[in-house]
Amino acid sequence: MSIEPAPLPTDPPTATALKLFVVLSRSQAAIAAHAEASVVSHGLTITEFAILEALYHKGPMLLGEVQRKILVSSGGITFLVDKLEKRGFVRRALCERDRRARYAELTPEGHALIARIFPVHAEAIRRAMSGLGLADQREAIALLRTLGREAEALGPAPSSIEG
């Protein structure tokens, strides 16, 4: 006597949200795979690349600022900047206003590296997105911006533990 597969929810709000979750996750994974391929071939992980890219486009940043921008843990940002520092792409600098804090900034070697590979990366992203025309991409940006902003603003789901 085997257990029957359960049907998926059919009420429209839940069914639609679940479908959106699936296509959002899969499309993000598919695009990220292209982005990653364009970067690992240069000996960087996608997260290391994200740090170099942030410093390249914003200039020196406090470690905490970088951490929030690339969405890693506090331990993660120390670990990642250590790795990039050992390879000579990034260095730490003191912050005069707050002696707890440290800036991360590109070395000339790091700047040269990211200046060389960023255009390749940008082209890989453009190509990965080419399934959608420019107008559709703008439409998607508007929808996802709203979706993301509201999801980030939403507190944790009301739990059954708290009455």
Next chain:
Amino acid sequence: MSIEPAPLPTDPPTATALKLFVVLSRSQAAIAAHAEASVVSHGLTITEFAILEALYHKGPMLLGEVQRKILVSSGGITFLVDKLEKRGFVRRALCERDRRARYAELTPEGHALIARIFPVHAEAIRRAMSGLGLADQREAIALLRTLGREAEALGPAPSSIEG
């Protein structure tokens, strides 16, 4: 003498694709954070949950089928099914047609667990997506479906190594 921050690309196809990449990644991360919170409180990782959910809605599946569905490596699916098997939520079963292959299927305990937590998870997703109305969600599904399908179909980017 410091290095100036570099400007972002401004040609519309590249600039738009990069923006879309950012909002796609951030919105996916924001939604996934809600999905994950609804699942870790039950002692499962999101990937373990995905396996139980797949078996719950599709019935027994070959390990390779589950692997492709949840997008993990070959080593990953063995590791994950091992963990779920040790906790008594899943068991392996022989495949009569192909003696290399193994089915994964829910135990009664696993079925009871996923039947209990899936509705909570579905509700968390519905809530996380509530920044968008139903019509906008459908629009987003259509756009992301196209985007993901085309990105998956795209081969690796032409490398500078191959002429």
Next chain:
DNA sequence: GCCATATACTTCAGTAGTGAGATACTTGAC
């Protein structure tokens, strides 16, 4: 000034994977 609390970063043990190679079996050509 002194203290409690908050913040910025680091350390470190642990976790959830990846990916290459190994094993076992299947399939089709001959």
Next chain:
DNA sequence: GTCAAGTATCTCACTACTGAAGTATATGGC
């Protein structure tokens, strides 16, 4: 039947983190 090539799973060394606790400094109330 036999073999080569292909496929399904497993093993294992390795990696990229996470998150909690620790250290150093900052900030505001008194």
